[in-house]
Amino acid sequence: MLYIVGFGPGGYETMTVEAVRALEDSDLIVGYTTYVDLIRPWFPEKEFLATAMKQEKERCLLAIQKEEDGRKVALVCSGDSGIYGMASLVYELAARDEALMKRIRVIPGVTAAASGGALLGAPLSHDFLTVSLSDLLTPLEVIKKRIRCAAQSDTVICIYNPSSRKRGDYLRMACEIALEYLSPDTVCGYVKNIGREGEEAAVLTLEELRDTQVDMFTTVFIGNSHTRNIHGKMVTPRGYRLEEEAAAAQERT
Numbered sequence: 001m002l003y004i005v006g007f008g009p010g011g012y013e014t015m016t017v018e019a020v021r022a023l024e025d026s027d028l029i030v031g032y033t034t035y036v037d038l039i040r041p042w043f044p045e046k047e048f049l050a051t052a053m054k055q056e057k058e059r060c061l062l063a064i065q066k067e068e069d070g071r072k073v074a075l076v077c078s079g080d081s082g083i084y085g086m087a088s089l090v091y092e093l094a095a096r097d098e099a100l101m102k103r104i105r106v107i108p109g110v111t112a113a114a115s116g117g118a119l120l121g122a123p124l125s126h127d128f129l130t131v132s133l134s135d136l137l138t139p140l141e142v143i144k145k146r147i148r149c150a151a152q153s154d155t156v157i158c159i160y161n162p163s164s165r166k167r168g169d170y171l172r173m174a175c176e177i178a179l180e181y182l183s184p185d186t187v188c189g190y191v192k193n194i195g196r197e198g199e200e201a202a203v204l205t206l207e208e209l210r211d212t213q214v215d216m217f218t219t220v221f222i223g224n225s226h227t228r229n230i231h232g233k234m235v236t237p238r239g240y241r242l243e244e245e246a247a248a249a250q251e252r253t
């Protein structure tokens with residue numbers, strides 16, 4: 001059995017019961033060093049195997065190999081295991097063996113859009129899309145086009161991988177594209193280290209966000225034209241009806 005487990009943003013409380021059971025059922029837990037260190041204290045009796053950050057393919061192959069040796073393996077990812085996670089890579093690598101495919105279980109987790117959104121308020125209550133600013137696997141032109149289409153269609157944008165040492169100015173670039181279509185006052189937010197030490201959330205304008213430096217442990221939210229800052233909470237109304245009703249009520253008075 002090979003579980004691909006999304007363990008949520010970082011705290012034990014935000015893991016699903018299903019994820020906890022999958023980890024308890026495993027005898028070997030494989031993951032990126034930082035995540036292994038995070039999880040180890042919760043499952044002290046388990047064996048762990050840690051690999052370096054960029055070796056994702058090697059990590060998946062290692063997990064598959066251990067499973068084929070007869071171990072019950074859990075490959076851990078932060079957040080959700082299918083959202084910018086390793087589930088797709090494992091399936092691609094396992095495609096050669098149908099029996100192996102049947103022994104793979106994807107266990108979902110609370111993705112950063114959901115856990116970060118909860119800390120900010122309720123930014124994703126209407127249509128939204130997620131974009132990763134990492135150009136390791138996606139051409140920069142495609143990333144820019146997706147940001148542009150989202151801003152043009154007034155869709156809330158949730159940005160994963162907003163920054164890295166080599167891409168320090170990518171968030172600025174994304175904000176500049178958004179500013180072509182959205183007001184500088186558009187309500188935005190970012191959340192850093194969700195569920196981990198150093199957790200930090202901020203609500204700010206699009207113009208302020210453009211001039212903000214964030215790191216790779218941050219998730220960024222760009223609101224739509226209806227998103228509001230309600231006493232420091234980033235809130236996107238669920239639709240247009242309530243506002244229309246309020247305007248109509250005002251007209252009647």
Ligand code: SAH
Nearest residue numbers: 079080111112160161193194216217218219
């Ligand atoms: N599978 C993960 C996403 C992995 S991509 C998920 O579903 O959440 C890595 C990006 O996710 C980071 O650059 C950051 O934008 C976001 N992220 C993951 N964990 C986070 C956390 N604890 N706090 C803030 N952002 C996080």
